[in-house]
Amino acid sequence: MVRVGIGYDSHRFADGGPLTLGGIEIPFDRHLVGHSDGDAIAHAITDAILGAAGAGDIGELFSDSDPANRGRDSIEMLAVAVSRCRAAGYGVSQVDVTVIAEAPRVGPHREAMRAVLSRALAVTPAAVSLKGKTNEGMGWIGRGEGIACIAVATLAPNEDRR
Numbered sequence: 001m002v003r004v005g006i007g008y009d010s011h012r013f014a015d016g017g018p019l020t021l022g023g024i025e026i027p028f029d030r031h032l033v034g035h036s037d038g039d040a041i042a043h044a045i046t047d048a049i050l051g052a053a054g055a056g057d058i059g060e061l062f063s064d065s066d067p068a069n070r071g072r073d074s075i076e077m078l079a080v081a082v083s084r085c086r087a088a089g090y091g092v093s094q095v096d097v098t099v100i101a102e103a104p105r106v107g108p109h110r111e112a113m114r115a116v117l118s119r120a121l122a123v124t125p126a127a128v129s130l131k132g133k134t135n136e137g138m139g140w141i142g143r144g145e146g147i148a149c150i151a152v153a154t155l156a157p158n159e160d161r162r
């Protein structure tokens, strides 16, 4: 049986770059504030795959009150979540992500992000879809206060992965 999970994450911008997003460092004048490195794309995908596997959520796996998680590499956290899914009997089939931000644009960084994320997910880059859009200037995203990400993941039983 194919399983589907959804993940959402948002982080606030603060002055000073670079910006860690989608597992890469982007030259930018702001960064995302978080207990970890603030990588909202990686966090949304992590919650999507954990949700699909019925294996909890990112906050349970990596408590933000645990000093060990301070500044933690979110790609490493994603890989741990993949292991947890595997232990629950599932492998990732594909993920689809929408990044909502006025800036930066995702397009120029898409292939580099797909390369890093696909390695952590143990899928081909073609199985990682990343789409960027603005919020048309509306609300906190429109004012450039932060980034929101929505991710959907499908998982298949380990013996039936494709």
Ligand code: MG
Binding pocket: 009, 010, 011, 034, 038, 039, 040, 043
């Ligand atoms: Mg987060």
